[in-house]
Each structure stands twice: as C-alpha cells, then as structure tokens.
Amino acid sequence: MKAVIMAGGKGTRLRPLTSHTPKPMVPLLNRPCMEYTIELLKRHGIKDIAVTLQFLPDVIRNAFGDGSQYGVSLTYFEETTPLGTAGSVKNCADFLDERFIVISGDTLTDFDLTQAIRFHEEKQALATLILTQVETPLEFGVVMTDESGRIVRFLEKPSWAEVFSDTVNTGMYVCEPEVLAYIENDKEVDFSKEVFPFFLQEQKPLFGYAATGYWSDIGSLEVYRQAQFDLLDGLVQVEIKAQEIAPRIFLEYQVKIDSSVRLEGPVYIGEQVHLQAGVSVGPYSIIGNHSVVASGSKLTRAVLWENTVVGKKTEITGTTLGRNIQIGDSVILGEGAVIGDRCQIGSKSSIKAGVKIWPDKEIGESATVTTSLIYGTKQSKNLFGTSGIKGIGNVEITPEFVTRLAAAYAYGLPFGSRIALSACPHPFAQLLKHSLMTSLCSSGIDTVDLGVGNVPLLRYGIRSLGCQGGIHLQMTDPLDEKQMILQFVDQSGLPITRDAERKIENAYWQETYVRSLHQLGQLHIEHQVQDAYMRGLVDRLDLVSIQRKRFRLLIDCEPRFYPTFLTPLFHTLGVVAIYGSIQEGVCRQGADLGVCLDRDGEHLSLYTEQGIPLSTEQLLAIQILACSPLHKRIGLPVSAPIELEHLAQLLQIEVVRTKVSPRSMMEVSVGEPFHPLFDAVYSLMQILSYLAREEKPLGSLLENIPACYMEKQIVFCPWSQKGRVMRKVLEESKGKLLELVDGIKVYDANGWVLILPDNEDSHFKVISQGATAETAATLASSYARRIAEYQ
Template sequence: MKAVIMAGGKGTRLRPLTVHTPKPMVPLLNRPCMEYTIHLLKRHGITDIAVTLQYLPDAIRSYFGDGSRFGVSLTYFEEATPLGTAGSVKNCAEFLDDRFLVISGDTLTDIDLTEAVRFHERNGALATLILTRVETPLEFGVVMTDESGRITRFLEKPSWAEVFSDTVNTGMYVFEPEVLSYIEEDREVDFSKELFPAFLDAALPLFGHIAEGYWSDIGSLDVYRQTQADMLDGRVRVEIDAREIAPRIFLENHVRIDSSVRLEGPVYIGENVHLQAGVSVGAYSVLGSHSVICAGTRLGQSILWENSYIGQRAELTGAILGRNVSVGPCVLLGEGAVIGDRCRIGAKAVVKDGVKVWPHKEIEECANVHTSLIYGTKQSKRLFGGNGIKGLANVEITPEFVTRLAAAYAYLLKPGSKIALSACAHPFAQLLKHSVMTSLCSSGIDTIDIGISIAPVNRYAVRQFHCQGGIHIHMDESAEEKQVVIQFVDQLGLPVSRDWERKIENACWQETYVRSLHHLGYLHVEHQVQETYTRELLEQIDAALIRRRGFNLLIECEPRFLPAFLAPLFGALGVTALYGAVAEGVGRHGVDLAVRLHKNGEQFELFTDTGERLTPEQLMALQLLACRGQRRQIGLPVSAPEEMEQLARRMQVEVVRTKLSPRAMMEVSPDERFHPLFDAVFSLVCILAHLSREKQPLSQLTAQLPACHMDKTTVFCPWAWKGKVMRKMLEEHKGQQLELVDGIKVYDAHGWVLILPDTEHSHVNIISQGVTAESASTLAALFARRIAEFQSR
C-alpha cells in the first residue's frame, strides 16, 4: 500500500517561526514534524510514499532526500500553484495505482493506521475519513456518522452554534483509486469543502473511522508547545531518539553539562549542547542541537531551535526561539515570547510576554520591547463575537489595535477598493474611526467618511456608494465598563460572513500587512448620506397617513446625535417627539408610545401608551405586522416562536428559518436596503404607519398579538466541554424530532428547546417554548440540568 504525505503547508499561525521554515519541518523534540509521520507509516508497513510540496519545497527535499536514510522511498510532487488538499493528491495520480492513504506531514499522531485500513475494507468504502475526538472542534471539520460509521453530515470549521459533535476530521484518509476520477486536474480542489460534500450528495460510500490514540494538529504556537510537552510526558507513542539518563530527562550525543547544572524533568537536550556552570533548565524545556547556554542562565518551559546562544544570567520563561538566535547577558524573555530566526537580543533587554519578533531583527541593549517587531502585538485568534469585535475601550480596543486591524483588513482587499466608515458620537469612537481611516488609506484603500452615524446608515452608504465594505464603530455603555463594538459589512451591506471573519482574524494573527507609498488611498467625506437615507426611507411608507394620525412620542436615546438625526424625519411625518428617560413615566407625558433607541440604531424597546414594555416576542410580532406588503420573504431565527411563522403566513410572507446571527437573517432578503429587525428607525416608522392604519392605541393592538410562552437560561460550560456536551445531547435525543440549523433544537409534545453553545462565553444558552409559561420553564430547567450532569460524568 502507498501513502501520500501532504507537506505543502505554510504554517502561517506559527509565524514568525515558519517565515523561513515550512510547517512540516518545524522541529518537535529536535526532529522535523514530518519525520514522525514517516516513522508512523513505516511502522505500519507503508514505505512507498509520495510527498506533495508547495511552500519552500527545497527545505524538505534537502533534509529527507530519497527517504533511504529513514528506510522508505520518497517521490516528490511539487505544485506550481496551490491546488488545495484534493488537488495536490490528484497531482500525484501517476504514482497512485491502488488503494492509498493520505496523511498530513504537519500533525503528530500515533493512531493505528492498520486498523483504519481494515475498517475501510470491511465497509467497502470509497473513502474513509479517520476521525478523532477533541475538546474544542472550532478549527476542524466536525463529522457525524450513523451506527455503521457512514458519514451523515460534515461541517468544515463550524461556529459554536454548529458544533453538533466533538468528533472531527484528522485530515487522514483511506481512499480507493477511483476517488481520483472525481477530482479535476490543475484546479484548486479541497477535500472538506468540495469533494466530501459532493460524495454525500451523491450517496457514495463515505465512512468515518473514530480512532483511538493521540492526534495533534500543530496549528498554533500554544498547540506547538503543548504537543512537545505531551511527547515528554509519554502521552504519544513516538520514537524519542535520545538517551533517558533519568526519568523523562533525554539527552542526545555529545552533550556537555557542568556539574552545577540543575535539570528538572521532563526535558530534552539535543546533540552538542553546552550547559555552563549554574544553568537551571526547568521542566518542559527543549534545547536544539549545538546550542550554548551560558553560566547562571535560567530556562523554564522554553523551546530553543538549533544553534541558539543564550548569554550569562539570562532568564527565559515559556519562550520559543528559532534557529541561530543570539540572546545577550541578563536578558529577560517573557511568557509566550517568540523570537524568529537569526535575531540578536542585546544585553539587559526585556522582551515582554506574548511579543513576537520576526527574523533578522536586532534589539538594542537595555531595550524594553512591549510590542512585536515589526508588525505589532499578538491578538487573540478569535476576534469576532456574535455581532462584530467587542472589547474594553482603550484597554482591549485601542487606537494601536484598530490601526493593525484595519491594515489586516486592507491586506485582503484589492488596491483602490472603497470602504464606508462611520462611528457613534462618542469622542473615543470618533478617534478610533480616524485611526482606521489613516490605516486604510496608507494601505491603498479609499475611504468614505460618513461622519457620526448609526450602523443601518453605514450599511445603506455601502450600497449607495458601491463600496466593497464598511466599518462602523460604536460605544456600548450598557455595562459598568465602556466597551467598543466594531462591525464589518460586505459589499451588500450585510455583516461579513464567518469566512471573511476568519480571513480578517488570520491576517491579524499572521501580522502580514502591506503598505506602500506608490499607491495611497483617498479620503472622501460625504455629508448627505443621512438625508438620502431619510428620503428613501420615507418613500417606503405612507407618510401622509402618519401625518394625519399626529403621534406624540417619548424618545430615550443618546443625546448628541440621534435627536438631530431624527428631527427631519419626524418633521416630515408630523410626529411630535419628546426626549427623555422612559423611566420618568409614559403617562406623565401623555404620549402615544415611548421608544428606547439603542445607540447603534439596530435595536429598540417599545412601551405602550399605558407604560407597559413589549416583550421581545411581542415586538417581533409587531414588526412583522408592520412590514405587511413590503416584502415577500423574511428570515427568522430558529429561536423565534412558532407563532411568528404562523403570523407571517397569514400575511403571505414566506419565512426562512435561519441561524441567530444577524447576517443569516439579513441575507434572506439581501436586496432590501432597510431591514425591519436590524434598523430601529425604519422599524419604528413602519410601526407608526401600522398603528395609523389600524386606528388603535398600541396598548390595544398589543393585547391582540399572539401569546408566546418562552424561557431563556444559561448553563456554565467550559470551552473544552462544549463539543462533548453537544455530542451527548445529540446521542440522548436520537430518534426524536430535531432541527440542526443553529445549535440543537429538540421538539416534544410540550414544545421545543434550543441548545446553543455561546460564541463568546463559557456557557451554553437554552431557549425554550412551551404551551404554557410553566412548561417552557420546566423544559429549560430539565435541559439545563442534563447539561450540568454531562459535565460531571
């Protein structure tokens, strides 16, 4: 049997370590990662191996040669242009004449490949995916199988709401040669995104083998550290090519250690390493070959590649150093610091926690380095939450951060693209907007500044000026500490897709920004967007009808911008608006209704003429009624009550059940410039028109709305347990009526329950609907208890 090792990975999330090193050549315990893959194949009797190359191919060829040194035969296939996972295997077609195995050269595993091949044979499979279970499945392909092992569903890099299992694709496959006939030549084709979904659609025999054993996809610096710790702890069955001189202390040949050196296992020390007097090497440290550690230096949980030089009395804690790095005396490298190849750190310099230094940089003596060189500080890999990027003002979201964020975004756009910018009236939000503007223009992107505004107007401007996207910044002051929210929209004015969120996150993570003096972007200031928005909004409704009714409203909103923005609109509609706090009392002002407008302009709360606040379900029902005749189709989340769907049908509006994300709901009707569920001003005006038609006060109209019995609660659930909890929940309710649009929706005779892992916090959301309020509450409590029990097993 033959195998294909996919070895074309760049390892962008491992930068700066992989700037000059392809990911399969990243060392694990002083050996390239791919070497362990070759040993695994050989252990299972597979010695005839094809290797696909793309990024820095000569580094792999020069080390492994023809494979004879490792007891195997290697044949290389290089891609002139990226062909994707499936395309790269198709590129080896001339080599593959029988059943074959595909495996990644940049993962570490001891999974039993022979048992996987037996499983494939027993089931008569065309393709078998080797699966494993992981704690956090977000960065992998989640796979669901039936009792026989046949794959029933496949989700590539799901959101938490799509995590129906903790069983994921390892990127290892057993294929019959016929698989190659389904892959087009000389075209970029991906197994997970294209080929496997096509196999599912065609009902071809696609199986999943859930394997026991260790598997690590070395996709991040944290995982890179942890993988080597696992190797030192003996958690993975691999050959460690060194002497174990004491429990979990491994030394290669010709190591020189002074008698005063202190070693705390587990540690790994490569060939020709010299540890001078008084050196202390703490647990989980790995020292590459030919490194010199000078007297009095302390190392803890640090990983050094070959030819490192560490001066006297330096201190490294949790740092990673690339090849040929020189660290001067008395240097302090903080937790998580990463130093690229051939860097020089001057004496007494301090490199703070988490700082990354790209290759060939020099840090002067006594320097205090608190930001990465040269691209900026490391940011969290997951930037986006449920509705944009959110963080503490001037702590997590700073001008420096948004400058880098905008540069990363610009890197993904074509030069000369136009981006609409806006922010709320808060001075800090405006300051951030200018930082974004400067960064975009310096990256060759044209910006259209629409000034102080709200998110719906930003979305409108994107379409009005044919922009490629938009960014809106506003302050969320609902919590004790002020937070900033940054929203990105695409060329249709819709929130960017999760795919684009990942691209932006990866660009920040990789810190690959491009700026040039040859092409700078232009700044355009547009002052008439709000007037155009208001004029088109008025064309959507019967303004004369509202004028005849003559409403008096109490409006609670931010005081600096919204009153001025609303004044022309209310003037055109003959609406008298009083601005004040709803808590002062609706009755005291004698108004027809009261509105609390959220600062972002997307959501609002409504109060009747008697002062009663509408529930979210009542408000949604009223919004649906108010858009009667304006649209043929609307997206409602799976969490919306069944009564909303029935109400829409009576109005001859088609309902499409969607995920809870704003984009999912809005893209059902992408051509609409105003969305009733995400444009508070438009929705309010439509409700005024509806009240005018019905000739009833809001309190009477509310009493006629359908009754919905809902309950919502949250259950604490660590991130590492979410995938397992969802799998157990799915297994427990197998055979019942389920809906898997977003999370797991379970139906029974008393109603339904939606179990939805939170995307931003360590808990699971539970939303239920019952025939009575009591049954809704009982359902939510029952499922909350089960989720807690799953975690205690």
C-alpha cells in the first residue's frame, strides 16, 4: 500500500501567513501540518509515500528530506503547471504501481485509515471516498450513499439550495491503480469535478466510507486557529511532542520562565522560549521556538510562530503572528489580526481587530492601523447574494468600493474585453457608474455606457453589441434604506455563475489587480440600445390587434425613467397610460388592467379590471399563455405548481424544471432576445397581445386557469444546522418519491413539499402544494415542525 500526499497548495485564504510558506508547512503546535499526515500514514503501516509539490517546493523538500527521520520513504513529484488534484496524482503514475491512498498535506485528522482500506477491499471498489459530517458543507463536495455505501449522488461546492446532506468528501481517497487510466497526462484534471462524476455516470464501483474521528481542512485563518485549539483540548488523537507540566500546559525543551509568570492552560510553549517577569500567558496561546515575551506583556488566544520578539507591556488578544516578527513596547494587537513574517511593529502602536499585515512591513511608533496592508481583508460573508451585490448607498456601496470591485472583475477578463454598463436614473447610481468605467478602463477593459436603463435593456445591449458582460446599478425603493444593487451579467445576458462570482470575490479580497499605462481601455457611449430594443419588441407583437383594442392602463412605476421610456411604445400601440399608484384604483380610473413595474425591469404585478391582484401562480399562467406563440421552450422552477407544467404542455411548450435561481430558469431559453419571465415590459406587451387576440378582459380569462393551492412558510435555522437538517429530511423521506433539482422536493399522496435552505439568511423556505388549501397548509406545517425538531 502506497500513499500520495498532496502538498502543492498555495493556501491563498491563509495569507499573509502563507505568503512565503507552503500551506502544508504552516505550524500546528510548533510542527508542520504535513508532519501529522506523515505520522498518520506511518501509524497505519503506510511508509512508501509520494509527495506532490508546486508552490515553494524546496521549502517542503528541505524540511522533510527523504523521510527517513520520520521512519518513511518520501519521493517528490513537482508540477511546473497546475494539474489539479487528479492530474497531480497522475504525475506520480510511475510510482503508483499498487493500491494507494490520496491524502492532503494540509488537513488534520485522526481517521482510522486501516478501516477505510478494509472497507474498500470488501466492496471491491475502484475508488473509495473517505467521508465525514460537517456543519457547513458549502466549501466541500457533498456526497450521498445508498445502504451498501455506494455513492449515488455527488456535488462539488454546492449552494445551500443544493445541499442534500451534511456528509462531505474529505479529499482523502483509497484508489486502485486502474484509476490512473481515466486521467489524461499533463492536463489539469480534478477528482471531484471530473473523475468521480464520470465514475458515477458510468456506474463504476465508487464507494463512500463514513469515517469517525476528527477532521479539519485547514482552509482559512479561523479554521487554522481552531485546529490548534482542538489539539490543545485533546480532541485529536495525535501525539503532542512536549512535556505536560500541568493539565493541558505543554512545554518543549530549554524553556526559560520567570517565577512570576502566570500560565493558564491550555497553552503550548516551544523550544528555547523566554518568558520574562510578570508575563501572563492565557488560555489557547501557542508560542513558537526561540520566541521572547518581555516583562509585563499579556497573551490571550495568541498564536506566535518561531523567532518572534514581543516587547514590554504589550497585549496580544486573538492575534496570529508569523515568523521573525518584532513587536515593540506597549503595543495592542486586536482580535483576529494577522501579521506576516518579518514585520516590525513600533512601540505604542495599535493594530485593530481583523487587520492583516503582509510580510516585511514596518509600522511606526504610536501608529493606529485600521485597514490591512497591502492586501484587503476577507469579508465576513460573500460579496454576492441572490440578487447580486447589495448594500446601503454611500455607506456600504461607495465609489471606493466599486472602484476596487471593477478592478477585481477586470482581473478575470482578457485585455480589450467590452463590458456594458447601465444604471437607474438615481444620481448616485449614475455617479457609481462613472467610477466603474474609470476603474475598468484603467485595467485595460473597454466600457460601453448604455446610459439610463434597466437589466433587460442591459441584457439586450450586451447581446446586440457583442459585449463580454455587463453591470447594472439599481437603487431600490426608498423604504429599503436606499440600498444599491449591482447586478453582473455574462456575454449571454444571464446572471453570472457562482464560479464567476467566486473569482471576483477572490480577486477583490486579495486585491490582485492588473493595471498598466500601456494597456488602457476605451470608453464608448451607446444610447441607441433603447430604440433597438423597442423595434425588436414591436416586431414580436400583434400590433394590429393591440391598436384596435385601445387599451387603457394604470401603471405604477419608477417615475423618472419608465414614463419617458414607455411613451413612444404606447404611442405606437395606441395604448392610453395613466401613471399613478395602484391604490388610486383601477376601477376608478376606468383602466383595463393595473400594472406595477419593478424598478429592476424584470418583474411586474398585474391587477384585473376590478382591481383584483393576480397571485404569483396566476401571473405565471398568464405569461405562459401569452408567450406560447413565440416561445416553445421555457424553464419553470421546481417551486412552480404542476398545473403550470400541464398548461405549457397543452400549448406545446417544452418545459424544463430548474432551480429557483433566475440564471437556471433563463438558461433554458438562452438564445431568445427577450425572456417573458424576466423582462417586465416585454411580458406586459405579450399579455396585451394575448388579451387583444382573445377579446376578453383579464378577469374572465382567469376563470379558465385551474386553481393552485400553495402554501409558503419560513422556518428559522442556524447556519451550523442546515446541513444536518437536509440530511435528516433525506433520511426520513426514504421510500418516497424525491426530486433533488433544488433543495429537497418530497412527493406524497396529498401533494408535494419543497424544503429549500436560504443562501443568504439563517432560515429554510418551505413551499407546498396540495389538492386543497388546507392540505397544502398541513403539508407545509408538518415539514416546518420537522425542520425545527431536527435542529
């Protein structure tokens, strides 16, 4: 039995600690993380080990040598270009002539590998994934197995709505050498993205072994610190190579401690550390080799690497410090701050909470540092939410913020790409648009200013002008704290993918921008898109029927853009538009119907000639009826009632059930110039065409739409419990008909219920449909109660 230790990672999310240190070399209780991996393999009789290298390979080679000092044999394989997890293993193919285990050099675990290997043998598996349960599975591959342990479903880095379990892939695999035949040479290939999904598709013997014990993927600064605290608490079954002089107080050799020093466990103190008079070392502090803490200083939850010197009367609380750092006297270091190698912090300075200082920086005396140097700090949550990037105008969304954001966006685009920009008429939105333009152009990206507009206009402009993407800025309603939304769109006019969002977020957090005086983008003004959009829209209408009908509409909309935008269109169609609040009354105004247009231009609400609002399901039915002559394929979310699917099929429209996200629905008809469910003006015009053709008022047409009994409930659930809840719902639903397109949809004799974890908030959405309103309510309440119990 052989092993492959994956040790090529850069550890981007651990910066600045990993700026000059490979991720497997970050110390855990004064020993490199990878040393624990080597010892685990040796403990289970695996001594012939390949090590894959890429980032700073010599640091790892020099530290571990041939492995003889650890009682193992190490053979190194270096990548000149990134090969992915599977490609890295393929690079070791000459070495892997028998069964082998793949394990990461930057995880901490005490799993029983012998049991995992025995399971693999018993199942005669081609590959066995070692699995565990975690609270938040978003950054891992979620796995579902049948009773025998065979993997039946696998999804890498899901959104919350896709999380069907809290059981995840640890990145540890037992493989037969035949696995290598499925990996191309010298090509970037990933086990979880390509190899294992292929095995699943081809029904190869792919199994999952549910391990028990401790496992931590050292992927972030917070997790890195917690792993050390877990070691101190004895939660990991590993040997701590230090003397325990008192309960959970560990000292290595030649430690010099003044008699007045106060130690409060659990703490770990490395070799030849000197603690001077009056020093207080509080719980969960780790001090690396050859470090000095001067008199009167106080450490609490402090993690210090080797050769760090702390001055007198300094307070370090919850801070992580790299190697060879000089801290002056009377310095205060805040919670969550991280200081890179070889920095010098002047006396009486204050480093505020969460600040990150990259290596080789010097902070002057009495300085107060409130922002990170040189790179930005990782946000407490993702920049992108369900509807784009959202924040309070000129408080959270500022010109400075969008300038950095645009530079991060440009980093992932080829030089000379064309990006379209539009904004609502609000002055601040227009101001931010200019900040975006300037930043994109300075990053070598051409910008196309579409002027005042909305999202459907931006989509139309991107497609018609051949742009690589676009951004729309929208100020929300006054009641919503003047929030600004930035929506990013790709070259097909769709909301960008989560992968694209992650790339922008990573570039933003790391400030990895590219700017050059020799490669500047150009600014283009293009204000003809509205006219082109209108012409294209009119060409798809039953113009004569609408003109003959002479519709009278009451329209509630944004007052500065829409009336100007719609006037030429209504003039062509012979439509009389009255702009005002729906509260003024459709009947009182003698209108044929009332229309409320959302500010983003994507959605609308409809009211009959009697002023009765259409439900979500009724509006969707009318939109399907109206678009049927022109659209023969449509995406309906899994949350939509079955009657709408039947209606579409009667109209000979192909229905594809999708996730509830707008992108998923829009992808189904990506080639269409207008989307009836995400273009409010187009949708309204098609509905007018439909009403004109049928020569009936909206209210009477609703009578022919079958009734749908739906219920929607919101159930609170902490983030840490979401994965567990999804797993319990699946376990409790065994034997029932399930749909896992988005969330978990459970069918029974009374209808169906959809359990959907929210991506942004700590709650679940429960959506149900029943034969009666009472049945739907009972179904939703039943699952809402279960979700609360599972927590």
